[in-house]
Amino acid sequence: MALWRGVYMLMVIIILVKASYSQLNVCGTPPLNTRIVGGQDAPEGYWPWQASLHRDGDHFCGGSLITEEWVMSAAHCFFSTNVAPWTIYLGRQSQQGSNPHEVSIGVIQIIIHPDYDSFSSDSDIALLRLASPVNFTDYIRPICLAASNSSFHKGTDSWITGWGDINEGVPLPFPQTLQEVEVPVVGNKECNCLYGVGSITNNMICAGLSTGGKDSCQGDSGGPMVSKQNSVWVQSGIVSFGIGCAQPEFPGVYTRVSRYETWINSQINTNQPGFVTFSSSGTDSDNSITCFGFSTPTQPPTPEPVVCGSAFLNTRLGGNSGLAEDGVWPWQASLHKDGAHVCGGTLITEEFIISAAECFSRTHLNASEWTVFLGRLKQNGSNPFEVSVDVSNITLSNLTGPNIAVLQLARKADLTNYIQPVCLDLDSGNIGTGTQSWVTGWGKGQGGVEQGLQERNTIVTDCGNISSIDNICTEALEIQQGDAGGPLVFKQGISWFQTGVITVDDDRNSTLGNVSMARASNIQIFTRISHFEDFLRETVGSFPPPATTTFTTATMATTTMVISGAPYPLSLSILLSFSPHLFSLFLLTDLIY
Numbered sequence: 001m002a003l004w005r006g007v008y009m010l011m012v013i014i015i016l017v018k019a020s021y022s023q024l025n026v027c028g029t030p031p032l033n034t035r036i037v038g039g040q041d042a043p044e045g046y047w048p049w050q051a052s053l054h055r056d057g058d059h060f061c062g063g064s065l066i067t068e069e070w071v072m073s074a075a076h077c078f079f080s081t082n083v084a085p086w087t088i089y090l091g092r093q094s095q096q097g098s099n100p101h102e103v104s105i106g107v108i109q110i111i112i113h114p115d116y117d118s119f120s121s122d123s124d125i126a127l128l129r130l131a132s133p134v135n136f137t138d139y140i141r142p143i144c145l146a147a148s149n150s151s152f153h154k155g156t157d158s159w160i161t162g163w164g165d166i167n168e169g170v171p172l173p174f175p176q177t178l179q180e181v182e183v184p185v186v187g188n189k190e191c192n193c194l195y196g197v198g199s200i201t202n203n204m205i206c207a208g209l210s211t212g213g214k215d216s217c218q219g220d221s222g223g224p225m226v227s228k229q230n231s232v233w234v235q236s237g238i239v240s241f242g243i244g245c246a247q248p249e250f251p252g253v254y255t256r257v258s259r260y261e262t263w264i265n266s267q268i269n270t271n272q273p274g275f276v277t278f279s280s281s282g283t284d285s286d287n288s289i290t291c292f293g294f295s296t297p298t299q300p301p302t303p304e305p306v307v308c309g310s311a312f313l314n315t316r317l318g319g320n321s322g323l324a325e326d327g328v329w330p331w332q333a334s335l336h337k338d339g340a341h342v343c344g345g346t347l348i349t350e351e352f353i354i355s356a357a358e359c360f361s362r363t364h365l366n367a368s369e370w371t372v373f374l375g376r377l378k379q380n381g382s383n384p385f386e387v388s389v390d391v392s393n394i395t396l397s398n399l400t401g402p403n404i405a406v407l408q409l410a411r412k413a414d415l416t417n418y419i420q421p422v423c424l425d426l427d428s429g430n431i432g433t434g435t436q437s438w439v440t441g442w443g444k445g446q447g448g449v450e451q452g453l454q455e456r457n458t459i460v461t462d463c464g465n466i467s468s469i470d471n472i473c474t475e476a477l478e479i480q481q482g483d484a485g486g487p488l489v490f491k492q493g494i495s496w497f498q499t500g501v502i503t504v505d506d507d508r509n510s511t512l513g514n515v516s517m518a519r520a521s522n523i524q525i526f527t528r529i530s531h532f533e534d535f536l537r538e539t540v541g542s543f544p545p546p547a548t549t550t551f552t553t554a555t556m557a558t559t560t561m562v563i564s565g566a567p568y569p570l571s572l573s574i575l576l577s578f579s580p581h582l583f584s585l586f587l588l589t590d591l592i593y
Contacts (some may be wrong), residue, residue, distance in 0.1 A: 023067055024535030025273035026136055028144035028226075028233035036568065044093045044101070047161045049143035049235075050178060050505025052089040053128075053222065059095050062162045065142045065236055068133035072145075072264075073222030074238050074255065075116040075126040079313055079325035083107040088130060091139040095176035096164050101139035106131035111267050113260070118417045122201050124240040124255045126222070127267055143224060143235045144276040146258035152236050154187035154278035158207050158227045160239065160252075183207040184250040185227075185236075187286020194250060197291055203259045206230040208251025225254050227278060236277045306350060306415065308544040309423035309495030324453040326377050326385055329440045330420035332453060332496075334373040335359065335407070335485060341379050341451075344441045344486030344496055345372065347421045350412040352540045355485030356503050356527065357396045357403035367391040372409060375418040379442055379451035385418035397438045397535045401470045402503050402527040405485070406539045422489060423546045426533045427498035431472070435460040437490045441502060443480030454483075460490075461523055470531040472500045477524045479504055487506070488526045495546040500526030 024574075030048045051063035051071045057483065063073035071088055083106070091102040109129035116123045134140055144448030146152075161180050183208060191206035192199060200206065207225060225237035237254025258278075265272050312329035333345035333353050343359035353372055368390070375386040390410040397403040413419055425431060439456045446454050456477055463473040481504055503526065527535075 017389065023142055023144075023272065025274075027066075027142045027274035028235075028276065029231065030138075030141060030233065031346065045139045045315065047159075047178065047180065047224075047226075048091070048137075048141040049224065049400040050090075050092075050161050052092050052163065054087045054089060055085045057087075058161060062220035062239065063128065064224040064238075065090055065134070065140065066145060066235075066264075067268065067271055068144055069130050069271070070237065070268055070273070071128040071130065072224075072235075072257075073126050073128060074240055075112045075279070076118060076121065076240070077222045078110055078112060078126055079327060081110040081112065082325075083110055086110070086128070086345070088128065090134055091137065093178055096174050097177070101137065103134060103140065105134060113263065120199075120201070121241045121253070123260075124204050125257075125260055125263075127264065142273065144232055145228060145261070145264070146234050146236050146256075147275040147277045148258050148261040150236070150258040150276075150278040151236070151280045151284070152185050152205060152227065152278060153282070153284040154185055154286040156185040156192065156227055156236075156280055158183055158185055158225050158236060160207075160225050162223040162239070170449060175563045183209060183225075185254070187284060189286045189289040189291075191251060191253070193289065193291035195253070200253065203256050204240065205254050206251040207254065208242075219295055225442070229276070229278050232276060234276050236278065246355060278591035279282045301517065306421065306544040307495075307547045308348070308421045310420050310547050311496055312417050312420075314496070320456065324377065324440060324455040327418045328455065329438075329489075330375070330416075330418050331487065331496075332374075332376075332440050334376045334379070334442065336371045337369050337371060341442055341482060343484045344502065345407065346485075346487045346501075347374060347413060347419065348424055348498075349421055349540060349544060350415065352408045352515070353407040353409065353528075354498075354501065354536075355405045355407065356501050357405045358503060359485050360394060360396065360405055365394045365396070367394050367407070369393070370407070372407065374413055375416065375477075377453050381450035381452070385416065387413065387419065389413060395539050396476050397532050399531070399535070400465075404501055404527060404529075404532055404535075406536070411502070420485065421544055423495050423497045424529055424536065424543060425490075425497040426530050426536070431460055431490055431497075431499050434459055434463055435490050437474060437488055439474075439477060439479075439483075439486065439488050439502065441483030441486035443478070443483040446480060458524070463523065463525070466523075466525065468528070470528050472526050472528045473523045474526070475524065476522045479524065493546070497546075499529055503527050 030046060049065045051065055052059050053061040053063050053073060061073055061077035063071045066072050086105060086107040088105050090105070092099045093101070107128050108131045111127040113123040113125045116125070136142070159180055159182050161178060163176055163178055186206040186208060188200050188202070188204070188206065221239050223239045224235045224563055225239065226233045226235050235257050237257060240253050240255050242250060242252040261275050311328065311330055313325075314329070331347045333340050333347055335343045335345050335355060343355055345353040345355035348354055370391040372389050372391060373386055374389065376383045391407050392410045393408040397404045397405075437458050437460055439458060440453060442451055442453060458474040458477055461473050461475055463471055466473065474488065478501060483502050484504040486502045487498040488502065489496050489498050
């Protein structure tokens with residue numbers, strides 16, 4: 001009995017030791033991958049840690065399997081930690097073809113790094129806990145992660161995988177097979193020289209060709225960059241941001257995984273990922289890099305021009321209504337009086353808000369009683385991206401019929417991913433019957449306990465017998481007190497335009513009949529912005545131009561940056577302030593390597 005007891009205890013010890021090192025035993029060792037240099041389509045099973053993150057049924061971002069229960073991705077893929085829209089696909093080869101080896105699993109937890117900065121893209125890392133552990137197969141295996149003492153010298157061979165566009169705005173053709181591309185590491189000193197000194201932090205790693213042609217692009221942010229050491233693959237980076245797709249002299253920028261070993265292990269308490277020290281041999285040639293043409297500024301840089309209608313976190317196409325998410329409607333303002341939300345409004349420049357005149361008494365336009373909240377999502381919850389600004393002046397239009405109000409802020413608002421001005425549709429011909437539009441606001445009794453911002457999708461319709469000079473109509477909506485002053489917006493090209501202002505007050509002298517007719521006709525009336533063009537130009541002055549497709553600086557040729565699949569007119573410094581929302585593998589189809 002003693003002998004068997006000893007054997008039993010030895011077996012238990014062996015099992016426990018094996019369990020604690022299970023990730024290191026299997027991570028980074030794809031049984032089907034013997035590739036050194038490859039082509040465009042990745043053979044099935046070559047990258048078994050590759051994950052496809054689906055949001056509301058569509059591929060949205062990439063990720064990597066790091067344990068049986070955890071997937072790692074980029075923080076900028078997530079507007080919130082709401083797990084409901086997300087499904088993870090593992091073992092997937094194509095987005096539209098047959099995938100006999102794949103499994104789909106729900107998500108029960110999303111953890112975004114607490115130091116994630118959406119402006120600089122620093123600490124762009126997130127962890128997703130699967131609803132159930134996945135069984136490892138030849139087609140589903142975890143990747144090893146670079147340990148904190150790893151080194152990736154300039155020129156280290158790396159591979160990126162994903163299902164993204166093959167060129168800017170050119171989607172991967174059917175059946176959308178997983179793509180692979182090989183790129184060398186670019187040292188942080190050199191990368192800083194290219195992007196602008198201080199732009200690339202120690203938490204980032206760069207990779208790409210100086211001539212361009214191979215890079216990350218729209219469609220697979222969060223995907224892995226891996227390198228091979230002996231027979232083991234190690235993840236060095238997470239697809240984070242870049243300028244355009246495969247632009248010469250602008251390598252892709254990735255989150256440096258080795259900087260987050262302690263944080264990852266602090267979040268995953270049991271069966272932790274396999275961390276491997278990746279060591280580059282010799283001396284890193286990046287150490288000898290010196291930035292030419294960069295000198296300490298002797299005067300403050302010229303402020304970059306502001307553009308309107310840019311919603312970097314908005315991928316709305318129509319068809320849904322409900323609770324909004326952080327940053328989707330960055331011009332939405334909440335107007336507070338005596339500490340409570342009264343009306344909505346819209347940021348139209350850095351220092352002006354428009355709202356509905358009905359929100360203000362004409363005899364008591366005391367600006368000091370009002371506070372404007374920007375970047376706010378919830379009236380009764382946490383709002384990490386909001387700012388509050390006092391009001392210095394309130395001006396009401398004085399036309400026949402419904403009127404609008406212009407609020408001047410006591411200081412200019414700092415623009416971020418979550419705070420942006422909307423464009424104004426001052427040309428009423430820009431929008432016609434049938435146009436997809438959106439309405440947002442904090443209507444009384446809506447938005448749950450936290451009173452979250454509501455978004456409603458609707459269609460512009462004919463106003464019938466109601467005047468269309470000062471009104472614009474949509475399908476009937478449930479508008480409540482608290483929504484007044486908010487916007488009716490539509491998208492034209494890559495920019496969002498406000499065409500109407502929500503009005504709720506049924507006691508408007510000249511429009512009471514309009515309200516009755518609207519109810520009878522099952523339509524919703526909004527105050528038309530273009531009717532107040534003269535008043536707005538006189539009160540506000542100039543407005544920021546809509547986003548275009550290119551930007552130019554004094555020291556750079558015209559370059560394009562792609563964010564959420566659309567080019568934005570941002571200078572280099574602003575480009576580096578905004579986290580691109582969707583990046584993916586980019587591989588020029590005419591390159592053979």
